[in-house]
Amino acid sequence: MAGRRGGRTVHDLRRENRTALLQQLYFNGPMSRNELGPAIGLSSGSISNVVAELAADGLVEEAGSVESEGGRPRTLLRIVPGCGRLIGVDVGETRIRVELLDLSLTELARTERPLDLKGHPVEGVAELIASGIHEVLDAGRAHPGPLLGVGIGVPGIVAHTAEGAVVHGQTVGWAAVPLESVLRRACQLPPTVDYFIDNGARTLGQAEMWFGAGRGTQNAVVVLFGSGVGACVVTGDAAQARAVEWGHLTVRVRGRRCRCGALGCLEAYAGAEALLDRWREAGGRPPVGADEETALAAMMDAAHPREPGRVPEPTALAIIEETAEYLGAGLSDLVNLFQPDRVLVGGWAGLQLGERFLTSVRRHLPTYALSYPVSRVSVELGRLGPDAVTVGAATLPLAAFFARGGRPPEAPREVEPPAWHGALRGRALH
Structure with missing residues (x-):
C-alpha cells in the first residue's frame, strides 16, 4: 500500500508537485531549477526529480540559459508547446x-x-x-x-x-x-x-484572469456582453470562478419583458438584442438583413458618426446612453455584493461598444453603488478580444x-456498487 502523509498518498504528493511545477513554468516560465524551488516550496533535490520525470514524459524541455552571478550559466526550462x-x-x-x-x-x-x-x-x-x-x-x-x-x-x-x-x-x-x-x-x-x-x-472570466486584464488580482467580476449579458465572479482561484445569471437581475419593476419571460431584467435593456429592439421601436433603421454585430455597429455609427460634420442620430445616442446607465446600475449590485478590485467588460458587443461607452458606464456607476467599494474598483475592457x-x-x-500533474486522462471505468446496494434494492422490490 502507498504510504500516507496527512491523509494523502505518496502518489497524491507526486501529482501535486508535478502540478505546481507545471503551473509555475506555464504562467511564469521559462525558469531555472534554482528559481523553481523557492517559487513552489520544494527542495533542489525534489525539483530535480520532478523535472526529470516531466522531461521523460515529454512535457518539459530546456529553453536556453542565462548568466548567473559568480557561477555557471543557469539552464532555463519550459513546457513543450506541442506536448498536447x-x-x-x-x-x-x-x-x-x-x-x-x-x-x-x-x-x-x-x-x-x-x-x-x-x-x-x-x-x-x-x-x-x-x-x-x-x-x-x-x-x-x-x-x-x-x-x-x-x-x-x-x-x-x-x-x-x-x-x-x-x-x-x-x-x-x-x-x-x-x-x-x-x-x-x-x-x-x-x-x-x-x-x-x-x-x-x-x-471568458477564466481566460481574462489567466491571460488578460485580470492578471494580478484575485478578486474580480468579468462581464460577458453579447446578445445577452452574463457575469463571472472570481474570488481567489480563477479555476473556481462561478457564473452568475446577472442578466436576469431585476432593474425595473413591471419593466420590459425579458427573453426569459420575466419583467424588468437587465438583459431586457442592456443586451445587444434588446438594444437593437429598442432602437427599432424608437424609429431606428438597422441595415436590412444585417446580423446582430453589423446592426450594432450601425447603431454606434449613428450615435457617434465617424464622418466629420455628420450629426449624431438623437434616438440612437439616447438609447446607448440609457443602456450605459442601466449597466452602471447593474454593475453597482455586483460591486456592492462582491466588492471586486476590477470589473472587466468583454464579449463581442462590449468590445464593439468600446471605451467611449465604458466611460459613460463609469460615470453612472457611483450613482447607484456604495461609496467605499466603488472607490476601490476599476472598470476596464477585456484584453483578449472577441475570441x-x-x-x-x-x-x-x-x-x-x-x-492531473500532466498525466494523460484515463478511460472511464465501471464502478461496481457495494454489496449492500443490490441487497437492499432487492428488498425494496418486495
Missing part, C-alpha cells in the same frame, strides 16, 4: 466558433458555423459542433500531440450530472438539454477525451491537465 492540444468551442446565439490550439494557446486551426440558437434542437447543435471539431482536427494533423480535451462555453446554467453536463438555457429555449451525452454520440472521439462544458461567461470565450473554453481542459 486543446479544443475550445464558443456556442453563441448566432454562430459556433471552434479552435484547435497547442499548449501555448497558439491557434493551429479554426472554423465557424452560423447558427440561430433559439429553439434549435440540441441534436442539430451537437452535429454542428462535431463537424467543427473534426474539421479543425483534420486541419491540424501536421501538429502532433494528444488531444487533452474539448472545452465548450454555452449560454445558460450548466448542471453537472452523472450522465454529463446538462444545459438550462431559458433565453434560447433550452430546458434541461443533455448536451454532453448528445455531443458524445455525435462526435465519436476516443473515450479518453473529456468534454468540459460551462457557462460562456465563466470561460476570449473560445480561448477560455480551451482553458477548461488545460486546468484539468494541470490538476
Whole structure:
C-alpha cells in the first residue's frame, strides 16, 4: 500500500508537485531549477526529480540559459508547446466558433458555423459542433500531440450530472438539454477525451484572469456582453470562478419583458438584442438583413458618426446612453455584493461598444453603488478580444491537465456498487 502523509498518498504528493511545477513554468516560465524551488516550496533535490520525470514524459524541455552571478550559466526550462492540444468551442446565439490550439494557446486551426440558437434542437447543435471539431482536427494533423480535451462555453446554467453536463438555457429555449451525452454520440472521439462544458461567461472570466486584464488580482467580476449579458465572479482561484445569471437581475419593476419571460431584467435593456429592439421601436433603421454585430455597429455609427460634420442620430445616442446607465446600475449590485478590485467588460458587443461607452458606464456607476467599494474598483475592457470565450473554453481542459500533474486522462471505468446496494434494492422490490 502507498504510504500516507496527512491523509494523502505518496502518489497524491507526486501529482501535486508535478502540478505546481507545471503551473509555475506555464504562467511564469521559462525558469531555472534554482528559481523553481523557492517559487513552489520544494527542495533542489525534489525539483530535480520532478523535472526529470516531466522531461521523460515529454512535457518539459530546456529553453536556453542565462548568466548567473559568480557561477555557471543557469539552464532555463519550459513546457513543450506541442506536448498536447486543446479544443475550445464558443456556442453563441448566432454562430459556433471552434479552435484547435497547442499548449501555448497558439491557434493551429479554426472554423465557424452560423447558427440561430433559439429553439434549435440540441441534436442539430451537437452535429454542428462535431463537424467543427473534426474539421479543425483534420486541419491540424501536421501538429502532433494528444488531444487533452474539448472545452465548450454555452449560454445558460450548466448542471453537472452523472450522465454529463446538462444545459438550462431559458433565453434560447433550452430546458434541461443533455448536451454532453448528445455531443458524445455525435462526435465519436476516443473515450479518453473529456468534454468540459460551462457557462460562456465563466470561460471568458477564466481566460481574462489567466491571460488578460485580470492578471494580478484575485478578486474580480468579468462581464460577458453579447446578445445577452452574463457575469463571472472570481474570488481567489480563477479555476473556481462561478457564473452568475446577472442578466436576469431585476432593474425595473413591471419593466420590459425579458427573453426569459420575466419583467424588468437587465438583459431586457442592456443586451445587444434588446438594444437593437429598442432602437427599432424608437424609429431606428438597422441595415436590412444585417446580423446582430453589423446592426450594432450601425447603431454606434449613428450615435457617434465617424464622418466629420455628420450629426449624431438623437434616438440612437439616447438609447446607448440609457443602456450605459442601466449597466452602471447593474454593475453597482455586483460591486456592492462582491466588492471586486476590477470589473472587466468583454464579449463581442462590449468590445464593439468600446471605451467611449465604458466611460459613460463609469460615470453612472457611483450613482447607484456604495461609496467605499466603488472607490476601490476599476472598470476596464477585456484584453483578449472577441475570441476570449473560445480561448477560455480551451482553458477548461488545460486546468484539468494541470490538476492531473500532466498525466494523460484515463478511460472511464465501471464502478461496481457495494454489496449492500443490490441487497437492499432487492428488498425494496418486495
